[in-house]
Amino acid sequence: MRLKTLVLSLASVAIVTACATSPTGRNQVILFSDNQMSDLGSQSFEEMKTELTISKDTKTNTYVQCVTNAILEYVPIQGSFTQWEVVIFDSEQVNAFALPGGKIGVYTGLLNVAVNQDQLATVIGHEIAHVLAEHSNERMSHAQLANTGMQLSNIALANQDYRNEIMALMGVGVQYGVMLPYGRTQESEADIVGLELMAKAGFDPYQSVDLWKNMAKASGGNQPPELLSTHPSHDTRIKDLTAKAATVPKFTGQKPNCPKPD
Template sequence: MKKVLLTITVFLSVVACKTNPFTGKSTFNMFPNSQIFPMAFAEYDQFLTDNKVVTGTSEAQMITNVGQKIASAAERWLNANGYPGYLKDYKWEYNLVQDETVNAWCMPGGKIVFYTGILPICQDETGIAVVMGHEVAHALADHGAQRMSAGMAQQIGAVAGNVAIKNEQWLNVFNQSYGVVSSVGVMLPFNRSHETEADRIGLQIMAIAGYNPDEAAELWKRMKARGGQAPPEFLSTHPSNDTRINNLTAWAPAAKQEAAKFGVTTFK
């Protein structure tokens, strides 16, 4: 059994690497697009069936228009940097859903939802572009598949520990601590790194699409002003508002420089 687990783990580490085109780094991803995209598309369609999709309004149209501009900017960047065809399996879709939750999300393959509750924070088209860039970036970087892969690896670790540890006392200690240690020490930092990466990639592609990257930090200042309790950053899946504001402010000049390579020097 130990040999089987070791073989599986080594095999997954070798075959599950994919390069993130925006960072050049190898990522841990066990799920090819051909496997995860159909599942995501089906789940997205079911979500739309079960929720109230807003159609025929200026806000709904703006969500679609901004999404198309951001996805187009991403494709321009990918084509210019040696990744033609990277998006061939993506099926972009942008929907506004009636829900007061202040949130937006993206499924693998480019299926995006904005809740109406986030629109007052966005305020305008550029604010929507900030959020849209972030969500599109999650799809571009395969963050959904990576998180599923990490969750599977976490489960393999738990099984391996239970197989390897024969002492009952130490096994109890392992089972009591593994979940907390692997979550706080590995999974939460992993998720936060994805949020930070999506912020940076999103800033870049929104600028290429013609939106002012300086507005990203302003949006997060508005998010912070909402108040409310948030867990300490090390116990959260997301960076703190202050961390995001500082990062986005520091990255905005580089995003403008990247946009200039595509002839974009003025912004909305």
């Protein structure tokens, strides 16, 4: 009985010491170190670059990098890596992602929906916010506590089943046949933090509303009801972003000028 009590006590201490606070003040359980997550994100990104087609279009790369650089000026320095990397993947998929370790992927299909620099900044700010809020770490920590048997290691990535699950937990599983989107709370949090970042950089926060209206049109009305989805509905997102856009400080500096390719 004493041994059992000791084990339970140690487990409780481990969980308590793993508690963290998100950028919006939400309590989180974080079990993995920043270095572990950065290594995993970097390794996963390198694999993606060998498996997906990378866009070589100079104007597109310059445009996306320009928007990203403007936002990164307002992103705190991270302890586990020194530089963010942006890669544009040549794909019709309307998507983008950011991984621990400062890895950002943007699909060219997104540029058909995010029709100007401000809307693209909304998406990139949102994805960077997932990293800053440690959402991947949070999800992997929950999976670990749920005793899924998943191991955070190179061996796990070498195993196809574990690899796909890990990629899904980091938000890029759709490429690997595993769809596991971020939860509503994490998505809403990334919306808020991302909007603050893009507004600080001089992008128009109200364009975030237009972006999600475009997303709603692009979905063709096929989105499931909010109660059946892990994401906020488009209507909820639009309402929340409209309210948040009205509260961000007005930008007084020189606004970014990132010409979108024709």
